[in-house]
Amino acid sequence: MNFAFSEEQDQLRDVVRRFVEEKSSEEEVRRLMDTEVGYDPNVWAQMANELGLQSLHIPEEFGGQGFSFVELAIVFEEQGRRLLCSPYFATVALATNAILNAGTSDEKAALLPGIASGETIATLAFTEPNGRWDADGITMIAREDGGGWVLDGTKMFVIDGNNANLIVVAARAAGTSGEAGISFFTVTGDAQGLTRTALATMDQTRKQSKLEFAGVKATPLGAAGQGWSALSKTLDQAAVCLSNEMAGGAQFVLDMSVEYAKVRVQFGRPIGSFQAIKHKCADMLLEVESAKSAAYYSAWAAGEDNEELPVVASLSKAYCSDAYFHATAENIQIHGGIGFTWEHPAHLYFKRAKSSEILLGDATYHRELLAQRIGI
Amino acid sequence: MDFRDTPAEAAFRDEIRAWLSENLVGEFAALGGRGGPADERGWDTRMEWERTLGRDRWVGMSWPGEYGGRNLNFSQQVIFNEEYAKANAPARISFFGEGLFAPTLIAYGTHEQKSRFLPKIQSVDELWCQGYSEPDAGSDLSNVATRAVRDGDEWVINGQKVWTTLAHRAQWCFVVARTEAGSTGHKGLSYLLVPMDQPGVEIRPLRQMTGSAEFNEVYFSDARTSADLVLGEVGDGWAVAMATLGFERGTAFMSQQLAFQRELREIIEVAQSNGRSKEATTRQELADSYIGVQIMKYNGMRMLTDLVARGVIGPSSSIGKLFWSNWHRTLGERAMDVLGTDALLVASEGNGEYELEDFHQIFMSSRAETIYAGASEIQRNIIGERVLGLPREPR
Numbered sequence: 001m002n003f004a005f006s007e008e009q010d011q012l013r014d015v016v017r018r019f020v021e022e023k024s025s026e027e028e029v030r031r032l033m034d035t036e037v038g039y040d041p042n043v044w045a046q047m048a049n050e051l052g053l054q055s056l057h058i059p060e061e062f063g064g065q066g067f068s069f070v071e072l073a074i075v076f077e078e079q080g081r082r083l084l085c086s087p088y089f090a091t092v093a094l095a096t097n098a099i100l101n102a103g104t105s106d107e108k109a110a111l112l113p114g115i116a117s118g119e120t121i122a123t124l125a126f127t128e129p130n131g132r133w134d135a136d137g138i139t140m141i142a143r144e145d146g147g148g149w150v151l152d153g154t155k156m157f158v159i160d161g162n163n164a165n166l167i168v169v170a171a172r173a174a175g176t177s178g179e180a181g182i183s184f185f186t187v188t189g190d191a192q193g194l195t196r197t198a199l200a201t202m203d204q205t206r207k208q209s210k211l212e213f214a215g216v217k218a219t220p221l222g223a224a225g226q227g228w229s230a231l232s233k234t235l236d237q238a239a240v241c242l243s244n245e246m247a248g249g250a251q252f253v254l255d256m257s258v259e260y261a262k263v264r265v266q267f268g269r270p271i272g273s274f275q276a277i278k279h280k281c282a283d284m285l286l287e288v289e290s291a292k293s294a295a296y297y298s299a300w301a302a303g304e305d306n307e308e309l310p311v312v313a314s315l316s317k318a319y320c321s322d323a324y325f326h327a328t329a330e331n332i333q334i335h336g337g338i339g340f341t342w343e344h345p346a347h348l349y350f351k352r353a354k355s356s357e358i359l360l361g362d363a364t365y366h367r368e369l370l371a372q373r374i375g376i
Numbered sequence: 377m378d379f380r381d382t383p384a385e386a387a388f389r390d391e392i393r394a395w396l397s398e399n400l401v402g403e404f405a406a407l408g409g410r411g412g413p414a415d416e417r418g419w420d421t422r423m424e425w426e427r428t429l430g431r432d433r434w435v436g437m438s439w440p441g442e443y444g445g446r447n448l449n450f451s452q453q454v455i456f457n458e459e460y461a462k463a464n465a466p467a468r469i470s471f472f473g474e475g476l477f478a479p480t481l482i483a484y485g486t487h488e489q490k491s492r493f494l495p496k497i498q499s500v501d502e503l504w505c506q507g508y509s510e511p512d513a514g515s516d517l518s519n520v521a522t523r524a525v526r527d528g529d530e531w532v533i534n535g536q537k538v539w540t541t542l543a544h545r546a547q548w549c550f551v552v553a554r555t556e557a558g559s560t561g562h563k564g565l566s567y568l569l570v571p572m573d574q575p576g577v578e579i580r581p582l583r584q585m586t587g588s589a590e591f592n593e594v595y596f597s598d599a600r601t602s603a604d605l606v607l608g609e610v611g612d613g614w615a616v617a618m619a620t621l622g623f624e625r626g627t628a629f630m631s632q633q634l635a636f637q638r639e640l641r642e643i644i645e646v647a648q649s650n651g652r653s654k655e656a657t658t659r660q661e662l663a664d665s666y667i668g669v670q671i672m673k674y675n676g677m678r679m680l681t682d683l684v685a686r687g688v689i690g691p692s693s694s695i696g697k698l699f700w701s702n703w704h705r706t707l708g709e710r711a712m713d714v715l716g717t718d719a720l721l722v723a724s725e726g727n728g729e730y731e732l733e734d735f736h737q738i739f740m741s742s743r744a745e746t747i748y749a750g751a752s753e754i755q756r757n758i759i760g761e762r763v764l765g766l767p768r769e770p771r
Contacts, residue, residue: 278760
């Protein structure tokens with residue numbers, strides 16, 4: 001038994017931390033969140049060319065480096081610390097995993113090298129206006145038309161939907177319901193009949209889109225009608241990635257709170273000497289450490305691709321969602337009035353925590369899913 | 377990062393399993409996971425079981441070989457405890473002696489002291505109790521008023537201890553007493569080893585909210601112990617006492633989650649059989665408890681890895697203690713919720729005794745867990761000050 005990162009993994013963390021600190025200062029986050037694309041293409045290119053982050057867990061035969069989810073988790077945690085504005089989550093956690101899980105060898109060979117090199121920004125479009133994260137939420141119909149496939153319907157809350165030049169879409173055959181009849185397709189970002197609308201997001205650091213499909217010609221990905229197990233696994237893997245991102249953000253706001261509690265003086269003493277504040281920080285630490293344990297363990301399970309993954313993915317998503325939100329809320333409280341202002345970064349984390357909690361299903365959703373998965 | 381056993385760990389695990397399947401039979405197996413620091417059920421059989429463990433040196437397995445130990449490392453201890461819990465073996469009696477006193481003795485004792493006491497702990501011929509808390513020294517432990525003065529080659533001890541678990545069963549007590557007249561706070565304290573069977577020691581049982589009486593008041597009235605039975609230096613008792621507390625908060629919880637897992641499983645089974653498991657709120661709560669017990673395991677594994685790498689557990693053990701005690705308390709409340717009206721009744725036989733069902737036992741004994749070994753509020757102070765570096769409360 002060994003629950004520690006290896007030396008190489010620690011080195012990766014150092015490299016990514018330095019990079020993200022340099023490229024994702026608070027000023028830069030604020031600048032990018034006010035732009036429509038919401039990321040810096042130069043940084044995206046550097047992530048691919050200098051650090052190889054987009055190719056990290058893509059197998060070598062498809063142009064990647066063949067690392068595991070543990071390395072990926074490190075990258076997400078470090079990005080989460082600094083709220084890096086980037087289509088990395090959409091491309092790597094969602095689209096890449098969907099292609100890896102669903103695609104044939106030829107399809108992977110066609111799609112993944114572009115992602116690995118940073119040329120392709122990709123996303124996964126599966127949520128719809130009904131806001132559900134389960135199989136029944138998918139109502140978009142895929143129909144065969146003259147030997148090809150055509151998509152009609154609307155996808156919502158598509159992360160970086162406007163930035164993606166490759167969109168993986170989940171749709172179903174007419175007359176099917178639940179987990180049956182779901183298939184994956186790919187379309188390009190500029191496909192004819194596709195209307196993309198950037199959404200006004202509560203959390204401005206991660207962009208979302210509405211995608212309206214009107215007779216959009218689509219390319220099948222994987223076996224027709226067999227998409228659910230690959231999608232379910234993709235959502236679990238993405239939940240693992242997001243959990244690690246949340247753990248990183250939670251640690252960062254804890255550090256912010258503790259720093260402030262040491263220097264802010266009221267009643268003639270640092271507020272951190274009062275138990276009311278000290279105990280809040282202690283509880284935050286307990287939750288942050290626990291969130292990390294859950295996130296790291298789930299990353300290992302995802303890397304091993306073992307039968308534990310569905311349970312630990314839901315466990316990790318539920319716990320990290322609550323812990324991150326709680327930490328960001330306490331961070332505002334500990335900062336007092338300044339923590340409520342626009343110019344203080346506390347609200348950026350507070351909003352990111354809430355949006356991350358809701359994306360892929362909130363804690364309540366995942367506790368129920370967990371109950372089902374452990375046979376309650 | 378790898379959660380599988382190494383080949384050596386797997387072989388060791390097999391050895392434990394074989395020993396348990398050979399020895400944990402008959403009336404020992406029938407005890408199930410019964411017992412605990414505040415639960416004396418099946419005492420005589422548990423004593424016999426404990427001696428069986430001691431005979432084959434599973435008591436004191438981490439001790440150096442010269443004192444009868446097996447020199448097992450942390451990973452091996454955890455593996456033993458995991459297999460022990462999985463086998464549903466009886467709760468250990470020797471907690472205070474083996475778990476708390478022995479590691480302190482190994483760290484601070486002289487060779488003579490170790491040779492004198494360790495073999496008797498291993499053979500379970502001598503049980504220990506912990507003489508820390510007093511009526512005016514609870515969370516503020518350094519406020520102890522029990523005093524000891526030298527009289528020739530003996531210490532003479534006067535004062536009162538309280539919440540002394542199993543004092544009525546123990547042959548020895550490790551006592552924190554003030555040996556420097558007029559001293560206050562952490563200074564002037566010593567860690568004395570005092571025999572319980574003497575005229576100057578009076579034990580009065582305290583009945584707990586569970587109805588039973590595992591803990592006691594202990595009155596020392598000119599009680600005596602030999603001058604050489606001080607652990608560490610005279611006047612340096614605070615450091616020794618804190619080391620013991622570190623062991624108390626330390627590695628025990630790493631395997632404890634297996635027993636907790638079993639309790640949760642039993643609660644889930646009841647919820648499934650009485651239909652509560654169909655209710656959305658109950659499902660949320662049971663899933664939440666499941667998450668908590670798994671995270672306890674992950675936290676424990678991270679802490680163990682750290683422990684193996686650095687050799688000391690340090691104040692982060694407070695995180696483990698705070699986590700498990702709160703988790704268990706909530707589990708007890710949820711167990712009552714799942715029982716519904718069945719929670720209203722205790723003694724199933726109607727024999728007039730106040731006898732708790734297993735779920736009541738969790739519900740009630742868990743209220744002590746957020747208090748003993750440093751109350752949750754003290755743990756939060758330790759985390760705040762010693763882990764996060766926040767300023768101390770002005771005193």
